[in-house]
Amino acid sequence: MHVILVMSLTYETLFAFLLNSTTTGAISLPVFTESWIRKWEIPTGNNDSSAPDVVRKIQEETLNDKVEFLYCDLASLRSIRQFVQKFKKKKIPLHVLVNNAGVMMVPERTTEDGFEEHFGLNYLGHFLLTNLLLDTLKESGAPGRCARVVTVSSATHYIGELDMDDLQGSRCYSPHAAYAQSKLALVLFTYHLQRLLAAQGSPVTANVVDPGVVNTNLYRHVFWGTRLIKKLFGWWFFKTPDEGAWTSVYAAVTPDLEGLGGRYLYNEKETKSLAVTYDLDLQTELWARSCQMTGITDVSQDTFSG
Ligand SMILES: NC(=O)c1ccc[n+]([C@@H]2O[C@H](COP(=O)([O-])OP(=O)(O)OC[C@H]3O[C@@H](n4cnc5c(N)ncnc54)[C@H](OP(=O)(O)O)[C@@H]3O)[C@@H](O)[C@H]2O)c1
Numbered sequence: 001m002h003v004i005l006v007m008s009l010t011y012e013t014l015f016a017f018l019l020n021s022t023t024t025g026a027i028s029l030p031v032f033t034e035s036w037i038r039k040w041e042i043p044t045g046n047n048d049s050s051a052p053d054v055v056r057k058i059q060e061e062t063l064n065d066k067v068e069f070l071y072c073d074l075a076s077l078r079s080i081r082q083f084v085q086k087f088k089k090k091k092i093p094l095h096v097l098v099n100n101a102g103v104m105m106v107p108e109r110t111t112e113d114g115f116e117e118h119f120g121l122n123y124l125g126h127f128l129l130t131n132l133l134l135d136t137l138k139e140s141g142a143p144g145r146c147a148r149v150v151t152v153s154s155a156t157h158y159i160g161e162l163d164m165d166d167l168q169g170s171r172c173y174s175p176h177a178a179y180a181q182s183k184l185a186l187v188l189f190t191y192h193l194q195r196l197l198a199a200q201g202s203p204v205t206a207n208v209v210d211p212g213v214v215n216t217n218l219y220r221h222v223f224w225g226t227r228l229i230k231k232l233f234g235w236w237f238f239k240t241p242d243e244g245a246w247t248s249v250y251a252a253v254t255p256d257l258e259g260l261g262g263r264y265l266y267n268e269k270e271t272k273s274l275a276v277t278y279d280l281d282l283q284t285e286l287w288a289r290s291c292q293m294t295g296i297t298d299v300s301q302d303t304f305s306g
Contacts, residue, residue, distance in 0.1 A: 077124075080132065094140050096148050097130060108169075108173040116167075126189075130193065150208075153208050159180050247266065
């Protein structure tokens with residue numbers, strides 16, 4: 001089994017992994033993927049120095065020595081492209097891509113490419129990464145053993161609104177609305193991607209996951225009172241990071257979802273997302289705009305008309 005870990009700036013979130021084995025044990029994959037989302041007790045920083053420790057821990061936990069670190073900054077289209085180039089040079093298959101990284105309620109600021117950070121990182125970063133890896137996913141999947149794209153959204157998407165005239169929130173910035181919009185965009189993206197993959201007859205599926213309310217560092221930018229309540233009572237009403245990982249792990253490995261995509265999953269069950277996410281025109285429009293913003297070709301019109 002080869003596992004490639006694509007890690008965040010702090011090496012806490014590994015948002016992509018690869019399994020190169022048809023005989024991967026039912027236990028090893030969940031163990032690996034649970035490890036993947038678990039918060040390592042590692043000092044944060046934006047240099048590569050912590051990477052060897054994380055890799056070693058995962059190797060120990062999964063009894064798998066083919067674990068590698070590759071750097072990718074999702075807030076930079078250039079970094080994503082560089083990562084994909086390096087990844088492809090390795091000429092190894094990709095069976096599961098989990099789009100997990102994210103920021104929440106950050107102050108108004110932009111990514112390297114000038115996008116509002118929630119939209120640019122949470123949404124466009126994953127949009128570009130997935131699209132650049134689609135050919136590898138397609139080559140790696142097979143009928144009856146589809147490759148999978150699992151994208152982590154949030155219940156916050158239910159209160160999200162997509163402002164197609166101001167996707168960057170430049171008119172009136174609200175950190176909460178910007179986060180909700182990015183998570184809503186990920187649901188629309190997943191549904192459109194699934195339709196595209198199905199129309200192309202590709203052996204790849206795409207599902208979207210809501211992990212629930214999980215006790216993590218994601219809340220570091222929220223109001224201090226909320227942080228205090230979380231600190232005092234978080235153990236009571238928040239999921240642990242391991243519990244928060246379960247639905248992603250389920251989406252990544254369960255045989256129940258073989259060949260099935262376009263599902264919104266919560267607590268390992270399919271549930272309905274916000275009504276507007278099923279709007280095909282909106283999905284198509286957002287996809288087209290995202291292609292323009294990230295500089296990739298929009299193949300969906302040809303696919304759906306042909
Ligand atoms: N926790 C919850 O209650 C909850 C609820 C619903 C959905 N979610 C979703 O679950 C996912 C995981 O979040 P979490 O709760 O585990 O929060 P977290 O502990 O803050 O993890 C988010 C990770 O994303 C990484 N990241 C941030 N900017 C990045 C970049 N430019 N490039 C690559 N990685 C970057 C962060 O690294 P840095 O530390 O360097 O910033 C961090 O490791 C997110 O998509 C979040 O929206 C969480």
